Amino acid sequence: MAPLRLVPRPGPQEVALVHLVSAVTAPLGGDDLELRVIVEAGASLELRGVAATLALPGRHPGGSRAVVDVQLADGASLAYLPEPTVVTARACHESVLRARMGEGARLRAREIVVLGRTNEKSGSLTTTLDVRRDGPVMRQTSRLGTPEVDTSPAGLAGRRVFGTELLCWDDDLPGAVSEDWWSLVPLARGGSLSTALADDAVTVERALDEARARHPGSSGSLTRSRTRFRGDGHTQSHGSGGGHHRAGGFAFGAEPVRSLDR
Amino acid sequence: MNLAALMIADSRFPGGGHVHSGGLEEAVARRLVHDEASLRSFLVGRLRTAGALGAVFASAACRGRYEELDAELDARTPSPAQRRASRVQGRGIARAARKAWPSPALAELLRVTPRPHHPVIVGVLVGEPFEAAQTVAYHAVTGPATGAIRLLGLDPFGVNAVLARLAPEIDAVAAMAADHADTPPEDLPAPSAPGLDLLAEAHDRHHSEEVRLFVS
Numbered sequence: 001m002a003p004l005r006l007v008p009r010p011g012p013q014e015v016a017l018v019h020l021v022s023a024v025t026a027p028l029g030g031d032d033l034e035l036r037v038i039v040e041a042g043a044s045l046e047l048r049g050v051a052a053t054l055a056l057p058g059r060h061p062g063g064s065r066a067v068v069d070v071q072l073a074d075g076a077s078l079a080y081l082p083e084p085t086v087v088t089a090r091a092c093h094e095s096v097l098r099a100r101m102g103e104g105a106r107l108r109a110r111e112i113v114v115l116g117r118t119n120e121k122s123g124s125l126t127t128t129l130d131v132r133r134d135g136p137v138m139r140q141t142s143r144l145g146t147p148e149v150d151t152s153p154a155g156l157a158g159r160r161v162f163g164t165e166l167l168c169w170d171d172d173l174p175g176a177v178s179e180d181w182w183s184l185v186p187l188a189r190g191g192s193l194s195t196a197l198a199d200d201a202v203t204v205e206r207a208l209d210e211a212r213a214r215h216p217g218s219s220g221s222l223t224r225s226r227t228r229f230r231g232d233g234h235t236q237s238h239g240s241g242g243g244h245h246r247a248g249g250f251a252f253g254a255e256p257v258r259s260l261d262r
Numbered sequence: 263m264n265l266a267a268l269m270i271a272d273s274r275f276p277g278g279g280h281v282h283s284g285g286l287e288e289a290v291a292r293r294l295v296h297d298e299a300s301l302r303s304f305l306v307g308r309l310r311t312a313g314a315l316g317a318v319f320a321s322a323a324c325r326g327r328y329e330e331l332d333a334e335l336d337a338r339t340p341s342p343a344q345r346r347a348s349r350v351q352g353r354g355i356a357r358a359a360r361k362a363w364p365s366p367a368l369a370e371l372l373r374v375t376p377r378p379h380h381p382v383i384v385g386v387l388v389g390e391p392f393e394a395a396q397t398v399a400y401h402a403v404t405g406p407a408t409g410a411i412r413l414l415g416l417d418p419f420g421v422n423a424v425l426a427r428l429a430p431e432i433d434a435v436a437a438m439a440a441d442h443a444d445t446p447p448e449d450l451p452a453p454s455a456p457g458l459d460l461l462a463e464a465h466d467r468h469h470s471e472e473v474r475l476f477v478s
Contacts, residue, residue, distance in 0.1 A: 136334050138337055139338050148303070148306050148310070153289045153294040153461065154308040154312065162456055180464055183341070188337065195456050
């Protein structure tokens with residue numbers, strides 16, 4: 001069984017809404033998960049999580065890894081909105097969101113990381129955001145679960161929950177907007193990033209919502225054309241941890257259907 | 263260590279670095295840093311995040327590719343206040359360097375990026391990856407450390423000892439960075455510093471509303 005199922009709302013629609021449903025406990029130590037998403041020219045896709053992801057240690061050594069690889073054609077839009085990732089004790093997880101954007105493409109990508117369940121020491125998480133559009137837009141790697149950096153005012157300042165949201169979505173503000181524990185900043189070559197730190201996920205979500213409400217491009221419409229979605233996925237091995245799992249999806253507008261490129 | 267590295271790291275070097283606290287002033291204003299122990303925590307976090315990022319770019323700048331490095335460092339510095347602080351300090355060093363160390367490499371850097379990022383111009387001037395990285399990693403902690411003496415009235419000998427004890431950590435960051443001298447710019451590490459990003463923007467906001475000792 002694939003650990004991650006893509007559940008699209010049926011039929012063509014203005015924005016294809018697809019839920020990411022975790023069918024088994026994942027990621028476990030040893031898991032290697034890959035999700036490939038292609039959004040064709042002019043199509044609009046929204047990928048939403050349904051439940052928090054728990055990064056857990058497994059019996060297999062070497063930690064777990066999840067890669068989301070996104071290709072946005074010219075004028076394509078993607079909102080990638082997974083639920084928070086909770087890094088449990090002794091977990092060792094690496095996650096990567098890699099996006100390549102065509103001209104006029106739009107991307108909104110939110111990530112919320114919770115260090116440990118309540119009263120639990122956190123495992124380690126390395127998470128990378130890597131977005132390019134005719135050159136680099138945003139690249140950062142956060143290593144969480146290292147006590148010296150987590151507690152440092154330069155790192156997480158002792159906060160348990162860390163959130164970011166990338167908004168490459170039409171217009172940006174000319175300058176930064178910030179409160180003490182969140183900010184919305186314009187990036188050097190287009191796009192904006194909001195960052196929030198807090199002791200609970202609800203506060204971080206609210207801060208990211210507030211930041212997004214200040215972002216001029218995000219108040220615009222999401223839709224450009226009617227979109228269909230076709231998902232595909234397979235699992236190369238079973239069991240708890242140690243499997244290599246791939247899933248993919250392809251969102252397209254009125255253009256002819258192309259098979260999912262692997 | 264080469265003389266350029268020593269001179270750039272010297273607080274008497276006329277590069278304008280002394281007006282930057284690297285987020286420390288805001289951390290002090292919020293009582294996040296108030297004594298030697300909390301200063302050490304700030305410095306260790308800064309070294310492993312912003313310090314490591316700068317060190318990697320200083321090391322890579324020893325091999326040219328200035329335009330790409332400029333764009334890649336911008337993409338790894340989401341906070342506009344921090345991008346500005348880096349370029350202002352880079353420009354300050356350029357002013358001194360044009361007289362002190364004119365070279366084809368420096369001319370080329372200033373031709374493609376008239377306002378270079380601080381770590382990139384330090385890399386060009388020092389010219390050797392480990393030493394360039396070490397200079398920038400040290401710079402990432404020494405400015406805030408001396409800032410703490412002025413802002414909190416901490417014992418200068420105690421703060422000096424805190425800095426001295428960071429030597430193994432600074433060298434570890436420099437060694438990691440030196441290993442990336444030949445890494446293609448787009449694949450260079452990109453350690454984030456969420457706390458510093460928030461402190462930098464808050465400092466910038468307060469700096470325009472009230473008197474602050476430091477520019478950043």
